[in-house]
Amino acid sequence: MGVTGLDKIKTLQRNPANIRNLCILAHVDHGKTTLADCLVANNGIISSRLAGKLRYLDSREDEQVRGITMKSSAISLHYSTGNQEYLLNLIDSPGHVDFSSEVSTAVRLCDGAIVVVDAVEGVCPQTQVVLRQAWLENIRPVLVINKMDRLIMELKLTALEAYTHLQKILEQVNAVTGTLFTSKVLEERAEKVKEEVNRDKDPSGDQVYDWSAGLEDADDSHLYFSPDQGNVVFASAIDGWGFSIQHFAHIYSQKMGIRTEVLLKTLWGDFYLNTKIQRIMKGAQTKGKKPLFVQLVLDNIWSLYDAVITRRDKQKVEKVMTSLGIKVMTRDLRHSDPKVLLFAICNQWLPVSKAVLSMVCEKLPSPLEMTAEKVEKLMSVGTRRFDSLPERTQELKTAFLQCSSEINAPVIIFVSKMFAVDTKALPQKRQRPLNQEEITQRREVARQRHAEKLAAESLERATRSCSAPGEATMTRLPLKPEEEEEQKEVFIAFARIYSGTVKKGQRVFVLGPKYDPAQGLSLLPEGSSTSDCIPEVPHLSCCTVENLYLLMGRELEELEEIPAGNVMGIGGLEDCVLKTATLSASLACSPFTPLNFEAAPIVRVAVEPKHPSEMPKLVSGMRLLNQADPCVEVLIQETGEHVLVTAGEVHLQRCLDDLRERFAKIEISVSKPIIPFRETVVRPPKVDMVNEELGKQQKVAVIHQVKEELSQGRSSDCQHVDPDGLVTLTTPNRLATVCVRAIPLPQEVTVLLERNSEVIRTLELMNSSLREGRAMDINLRTLEAIAELKDHLQSLLQGRKWRNAVERIWAFGPRRYGPNILLNSIKDYSRPSVWQCLEWRHSNDQVRAPASPLRDFDNSIISGFQLVTLSGPMCEEPLMGVCFSVERWDVESVAFSQNPDTLKEDSVSPEALQDVNSHGNSEDVIAERKMDASSVDCYGPVSGQLIAAMKEACRHAFQAQPQRLMAAMYTCEIMATAEVLGRVYGVLGKREGRVLHEEMKEGTDMFIITAVLPVAESFGFADEIRKRTSGLASPQLVFSHWEVISSDPYWVPTTEEEYLHFGEKADSVNQALKYMNAVRRRKGLFVEEKIVEHAEKQRTLGKNK
Ligand SMILES: Nc1nc2c(ncn2[C@@H]2O[C@H](COP(=O)(O)OP(=O)(O)OP(=O)(O)O)[C@@H](O)[C@H]2O)c(=O)[nH]1
């Protein structure tokens, strides 16, 4: 464990004022792991010669092979400066967008972060994301501008140009921070104003609020990165150097006799040195002088590179070394690679580890400095506000702030992820050097065993001669239990302790994310502890902390206890913690807010074992994988397939490798990625596929098609389709009729609904608890969000067609919160609005709509709607952006008398609905049988028939409109040089990509291309781009939105010209049809295709004549 002993670390752990918990964040490949290497080398854990080459924290084999980090890993380092000694718990995180969930798990445990930016590439998409994540978790960042050597060697900039370039990068980074800050201030301001308005309920006075006022008052100077603030380091991790301007300020204040404070203020900025009067003056730029930073700092570095690398001028190098007082080994001096000499000089002159570590110790907060705001944020989950928590829970805030490790301080721990390690890697299993006594003992044992073996062999020989030959094979020894155990993976919790001291063997409560401290405190007797036999409390369990570890990158060190403020590993929690958890010794503690994940898993594949008998192994392997990865989703689809959902292609590959080699240890076959689509309807298009104007005939054709379909197979006397798309459907028992029309929602509305799915889900929860008469603790902010959504919808749904539509919304779907709307357009049917929770607040009483007999069946209509939106008629994919407007709905009075008791509210839960095999069911129900009123009940409850009828009516209404498929789209930013630009465009074009814009990165010859690309076409995209550009461009794909594919999958050519153009079925160019058929084929649905049976007959003879 390097030069720092375990005892030293244990002592340091007890002094939270000198602990820094920090992570390294950046865009992919900006040099995080290389920088971490330099810091690790400073501790003697690896040799400084290997720093930057070893990538010590990338401990997985695939990380080393691919050269990217995939898991975040932590290491504890010791650093002493002056008379202070610090303990740094450093976490290296991945930069690839597929692994951004690992960043979230790292950021949660830290108080500060080192944000690394590549000096050439500047701010990239992931840089913005990580800055945002740091911001959301209230952690303080410092900046390292890395790869400075590229400015010298690759871009060949002069020192002055480099200075201008660096200024621009700083501006970019600060612009991102600025935006985050402004939005927060405005939000807080808005909240304050609203609270004020709520307080003085005097609506008479017109008040004008000045929205910018908050911005001017708020102090944001500490937020920005600026070298003179001491929070920026310029570095080249690979060459081992780095500095902050403090370093040079100290040197030059001695040399030039200028005060350090003056230098600190002027070394960065528009200042220059007037040599005549030996004073620092302002206005370097206007006077055409060299800024101080260039003259005193950059020029030195530039000339060193020039002497060592470019000109290899030995004499000059020696001169520089004597002036700097540096001695390097002759071996380095004579090395054929000048980089070795450069590293040796720079590492002594401007050691990067010292520059970064002293900045970290000085600028990043210790666990003691945690802000009250952060604590409140951590403790208030979902709709619960901090001040609505029980008093005893609120008191725990002081425990967080004090970060005390006294015996009476409550233990509070947060586990941000579980990671798997091989049993062999555990310190308990690790081999340690044997002492003399043990060696003798072992020798004795071995001797004995050998003697036994000889004896057994001679015995066997004797018995074999007198027994049948087959029997001997029966006496095989079973597999030793040790060997079995060796193959096991154990899970270690990646955690941080916020208060108290946790000891090995201690029992703690495990608080699930839904645990409510108020409930826990009321159900359990005062002062009950984990050792008591506690009654059942929802989302609460107990566990024992079996092992405690110090995380040292690839290794773990066992510890007996760990005091507050430290990052650590905990063993023995795998059975009670799945991915994250809050552990506490106090029942009053509330669970921490869930992690902010930036990327949602989107790439799905189905997996199955090569040999079907190994299914149980696969299942348990997938369970382990699910636990070991924060972002992966493992599920069993309705079809029975085992499905893995991952964040992207690289992530998928890693998960499959893990499954094959670590968790299941079997061969598996993997399906092609399952690409999600959405189905929607659009307004009738004005032009057709060949850009010719369309008249009314299109619409008529669509309706005609639906009618034809209806009349095939089943009698159509139950259904009727109007020419304008209104579908009327009667249940088979003739007791109920519904009239439905499908209308496309404006695109903005769909986007709005999608973005607010969480809000709608909460709205639905509130409504259901209101219906059941349960009181609910409602957060003011949630209500505001709902009201805002309503207003927004109102402003978007304008025009005659949407008059009063927002008030008439009946439900959202699928799953009650999706981006489709059910509208109540029935003249004489009123029901409580979906917005009732807003009104309920004002009247403090439940709003009841006038009772109507139809109300009993209300839920059947909603259920039918949920079913149809979950899987549409095109290829059974969910719908999106469709509004179903119910225009008429009758239920015969016989129905009420016949089935009065079957129809309770919520009789069909949404979960149950998902399980229903929708297609099969509906066809059973709508059987074609004529019937009379007397045999009504042979069809079962009316509500069931109504669900099916509603679903069928919606499906037909959907089909009566022009249908379209929607594809999931990625955005990607590709950085490429001018030479390879053409190839990038080629690949994008081939894969249906669309370039949004292209711009030149200032100061470089790089172009930045922003493009969108369908997910369906994205597999292998990054690889192809990399290959075609010889590795010069590598894109990162991020899910962005859903987009309607403009081509009509049902279009068939009708005119001669169209036949010529597209062929008989027009399937060669119809992208939507291709996608649709692919999905139908995968799901085993009917696909209408022409199969060429006799190819020779179809040959075009004309050409061969
Ligand atoms: N020229 C130059 N190259 C560097 C420097 N630092 C790192 N690199 C190179 O950049 C590449 C990526 O470095 P890593 O440290 O793996 O980058 P990372 O940020 O950890 O990457 P991910 O973890 O995958 O996000 C490697 O090839 C390094 O050798 C530097 O200061 N100068």
Ligand SMILES: [Mg+2]
């Ligand atoms: Mg890395």
